[in-house]
Amino acid sequence: MGKLFGLIGHPVSHSMSPSMHNDAFRNLDVDHHYQAFDVKEEDLEAAISGIRALGIKGFNVTIPHKVNVMKFLDEVEEEAKLIGAVNTVVNKDGKLIGYNTDGEGYLQSLLKVTGQELQQMKTLIIGAGGAARAVFTVLSKYGVSELDIANRTNEKAAILASECNCGQADVEVLSIEEAGERLNEYDLIINTTSVGMSPHTDHLPIHLKNLKKAAVVSDLIYNPLKTKLLLEAEGKGATILNGVGMFVEQGALAFEKWTGVAPDRHEMENIVLKQLGGF
Known part of the structure; x- marks a missing residue:
């Protein structure tokens, strides 16, 4: 049986x-x-x-x-x-x-896009909830050297950084607005929030005005397959990755x-x- x-x-x-x-x-x-x-x-x-x-x-x-x-x-x-x-x-x-297995699962999907260059990519994680903890932990462990967090409340992001930084990455905690203004600094942007998920598909977790063309933009959401964040990033020439x-x-x-x-x-x-x- x-x-x-x-x-x-x-x-x-x-x-x-x-x-x-x-x-x-x-x-x-x-x-x-x-x-x-x-x-x-x-x-x-x-x-x-x-x-x-x-x-x-x-x-x-x-x-x-x-x-x-x-x-x-x-x-x-x-x-x-x-x-x-x-x-x-x-x-x-x-x-x-x-x-x-969430963190390792994300890492394996991400490496298919970034390759071994991931460790050198200055990375911004949007959000500080459970999904962000999994992503931050595995990227820190993998050796990503610069790993910033943008969240609505700095306190929650700071707790995440202090508890999950097992790889000793350089970390800066930013507001969503600050991160948006400095977006051109980042090689990799990861949305771990539910902003943009169906049925609220017209919402953005961060504005992409300052996104650099060579960036990789990743969204953990997979419904829709292309969120507004990914559609706009793709339109600006960025490489995109959804949550599938x-x-x-x-x-x-x-x-x-x-x-x-x-x-x-x-x-x-x-x-x-x-x-x-x-x-």
Whole structure:
């Protein structure tokens, strides 16, 4: 009999993870199944107990449980502790171990665009929430030497920089307005906020008036596939990257942790793009 894997979050009806993972299981000719479970915040502890009782072998964690789930696990690996969130859990002989594949997933998608030049790219991260922590942590760890943060509140950005700078990058905390004025200094701009996500597609997280033509502009959003930020950046000659690659890579890394097998990432991406309505 196959093994059961899953996703917990609220809501989860929109999730593309079941299609992506179940297709990967079929391609490997294994009788496993991935199921999304809608779990309200007040039911999280009971849900984790249920996962233990049912012997579910691994699961993903999405909003709003990525932080709170940590207190119900037996072990959390170091990078997930640093980020302060878990998105992947492995059931190892009844022991629930938490990981965060978001940062590494983003890094793998980004390197396909930047190559090894990434370490020398002066980088601006927009936002200071959970996604920003994952991105900042992995880029700092990778050795990006200049890694600035622009956020509506300086205090939250400063906390992020002090807690997640494991690579000792040079960091400056800026307001969104200051960053916009100095945008021509940056080789790489990364939006980690939800500004521009459907249905509010006419919004921009930062103005691109001072964007330099050779820059790379990355948006973690994948719905729409091209946000207003990416459309404007592309119009100015910049290289752009949406959030599909990060979503696929973080899922593939979770799949590897559960099964020990690398899935077909190209096929996973095709599944996601098909569901999003474009290639």
